Amino acid sequence: MALDTAMVKKDFPILHQHTGERPLVFLDSAASSQKPQSVLDAMQNYYETTHANVHRGVYAIAERATAMFEEARNKAARFIGAPATREVLFTKNVTEGINLVANAWGRANLRAGDSVLLTEIEHHANLVPWLMLKEQLGIELRYIPVGDDGQLDLSDLDRLLDGVKLVGVTALSNVLGTIPPVRRIADAAHAAGALCLADGAQYSPHMTTDVVELGVDFFGFTAHKMLGPTGIGVMWGREELLESMPPFLGGGEMIRDVRPDGFTPNELPWKFEAGTPPIAEAVGLGAAIDYLEALGMEQVRRHEVELTTYALTTLAERHGDDLTIYGPAEASQRGGVLSFAYKGIHPHDISQVLDQAGVCVRAGHHCAKPLMRRLGVGATARASFYVYNDEADVDALSEALTNTSDFFF
Amino acid sequence: MALEDLYREIILDHYRSPRNRGELQSPPARRVEGYNPLCGDEVVVFLDVDGDKVTDLKIAGQGCSISQSSASMMSAAVKGKTLAEARALIRAFKGMMSIHEHRLDGDPENGEAGEGEIAATEPEVKLGDLEALQGVVKFPVRIKCATLSWNTLQQGLDEAATT
Incomplete structure (x- = not known):
């Protein structure tokens, strides 16, 4: 990986808290990022x-x-x-x-x-x-x-x-x-x-x-x-x-x-x-x-492309057609923000069940209602990555999605 | 907080098999739209009022399990009721949903959503299945999901009263 996320995570006090046994998995940085100790x-x-x-x-x-x-x-x-x-x-x-x-x-x-x-x-x-x-x-x-x-x-x-x-x-x-x-x-x-x-x-x-x-x-x-x-x-x-x-x-x-x-x-x-x-x-x-x-903006972007590639690949492998990810298919063509629909479950409900696993994603129209209408949806769930996210966070999201499906079906 | 407090089986049942889903011809039916600007949920309530009675009611729109099941339960509870009974149900339901706000106001005695309080808000009203939505008050951001259809119905009844 382009960034040593284990080291980066140490700098963010909020990420040290746990939900039960699990560490907080923060996947909503597109809404607002967390702050390192130095800030x-x-x-x-x-x-x-x-x-x-x-x-x-x-x-x-x-x-x-x-x-x-x-x-x-x-x-x-x-x-x-x-x-x-x-x-x-x-x-x-x-x-x-x-x-x-x-x-x-x-x-x-x-x-x-x-x-x-x-x-x-x-x-x-x-x-x-x-x-x-x-x-x-x-x-x-x-x-x-x-x-x-x-x-x-x-x-x-x-x-x-x-x-x-x-x-x-x-x-x-x-x-x-x-x-x-x-x-x-x-x-x-x-x-x-x-x-x-x-x-x-x-x-x-x-x-x-x-x-x-x-x-x-x-x-x-x-x-x-x-x-x-x-x-x-x-x-x-x-x-x-x-x-x-x-x-x-x-x-x-x-x-x-x-x-x-x-x-x-x-x-x-x-x-x-x-x-x-x-x-x-x-x-x-x-x-x-x-x-x-200090991290280097080129490394920041490289990390994001790596993690987005990993997410697009592993989420598709595990969830197949149950999961629709909106936007460009190539990680190099896009930012690390994944809006998705999953098995017809409403984004609010997805977000709520994910929260039980300590996985924070955004649900809603993301202040882009004209785009939501263009996509033909009322809302989407959205996972977004930043410097402190790693493959384990993506795995936690993927696992929690399966649990969401088990809960509603 | 356990997820099962929020998603009770009866709620999931109404979500999977919504009652009174569809549209009524409007006019003559009254058509009222409600929005939750926070999440983009939309509910459309179609209302047939004959004299003093809600003779028919249909629900359209889209939203999360809480807003959809709440609308479904509301439709089942309100259909066939008199306007006064419908309004009493709205008051009782919103009373149940506002319990959390009382707690925020610093009144710990009101913290638990017990049957007694609902009875105190609207003593004549039996909420029945709707009490399953009580758990929503423990998840404050979802309260607006649960009350969306009720506020929309109230708007419809208010409009019906003035025209």
């Missing part, structure tokens, strides 16, 4: 030794807090290959990041009748902000269809792009594991005079991210899916776009001057960061990046 320690240490508000105090711990906060931004910028650190905006999560783009860029640049092109595999985070603009501004939404093989059907892309101002695409589907050709879509968008936003929530935790190579204009990712804390994410945008956009949220920190009759916004990136930011969370994100980079 927990970094945040605890920050609160115990350094906490003060950032960009305000001149005393020593305030300066140190500011330095730690901005150092986290540097790490995040490096992690995604951002050309400039001031292009890295801290947000609450990707959802807030896309709302930022929709509201700041969208309201300044979209008029009634303008089109935004999305895909049928988007998470609600990259659907609803645009649906809100549809209601409020009268913009039109179009969708790149998904084929039965789980891949986007780009055969009609040029026609779909006609008159489009922005393309929003996930870099890795949270349901199907599909890895769309973001570069190709971004290039086509630019050729048609449109911008391209990529939702990297599921991508950056697992793949080496280079926003320049991806060729996009906006890229969002979130800490809690990549070993970091909840409450902090990043929206990266090209500098000249961010410069041209009006602020999103108003308040402290995001201003240079405030008068009774107006305000002057702060410079980048703080122009988009109203109010006291999540400082400890930024420190935690920095520690998570350190942890992932």
Whole structure:
């Protein structure tokens, strides 16, 4: 295996607990990952030794807090290959990041009748902000269809792009594991005079991210899916776009001057960061990046492909036609997220029985209801892998599925 | 917590062989949809009300064993009942399902779902087979599954009352 998972597991205190005799088998990292001790320690240490508000105090711990906060931004910028650190905006999560783009860029640049092109595999985070603009501004939404093989059907892309101002695409589907050709879509968008936003929530935790190579204009990712804390994410945008956009949220920190009759916004990136930011969370994100980079993002991805290959093979061997796994069939073509149907048993019931064996999987629509309708299902069960998962976890899932069948039939 | 507390045999029976499954022509039947936005479960209740009576009732839609069996048991319990009896059943059932919330409110005396409490909520009502769903309260995320069809029925009765 590309990673020594036995060593990795040791770093995650939550995985040391047991359900009866069995260790906790956590297969829901696509929803939110677990945190290594180093991330927990970094945040605890920050609160115990350094906490003060950032960009305000001149005393020593305030300066140190500011330095730690901005150092986290540097790490995040490096992690995604951002050309400039001031292009890295801290947000609450990707959802807030896309709302930022929709509201700041969208309201300044979209008029009634303008089109935004999305895909049928988007998470609600990259659907609803645009649906809100549809209601409020009268913009039109179009969708790149998904084929039965789980891949986007780009055969009609040029026609779909006609008159489009922005393309929003996930870099890795949270349901199907599909890895769309973001570069190709971004290039086509630019050729048609449109911008391209990529939702990297599921991508950056697992793949080496280079926003320049991806060729996009906006890229969002979130800490809690990549070993970091909840409450902090990043929206990266090209500098000249961010410069041209009006602020999103108003308040402290995001201003240079405030008068009774107006305000002057702060410079980048703080122009988009109203109010006291999540400082400890930024420190935690920095520690998570350190942890992932110590493992090596290429190894992280290699491990995921190995484990996904193992899962696809062994699950098919044991369960055959009783198990339907959605999305691309090749592990190298997909992320380590397996949405499945099993013997017609409802995902809620599967998840409930699996829980008795300490196996945590997600059940539901995964915040992708249009995709669920496209698949013709109300919900799926979903197992997703990360750096601490190993073949024994896949075996536990497989065994628990058999038990589920025994229980209901 | 044992799985058998949740999935009692009678529940699995209603799940495997749902009663009153299907559709009624609408109109004249009243058609009401209910959704659980958390998991995507959908239930459609078709309701024939004649005067003071629920003369027929059918259930469509899709969902987990708890939501489907609860809907099935509800259909069997409500069909042929008067509107007042149906409403009393809804109150009693939802009373049974809210026991967990009482416990969360910090009232340990109300912690166990005993028959006495159900009787206290709605003394005239016999829940019968429906009491098998009591175990659901020990699995808080599943309570919404169990109450989905009941809330939908209630919505249908409310609409029937205003039109």
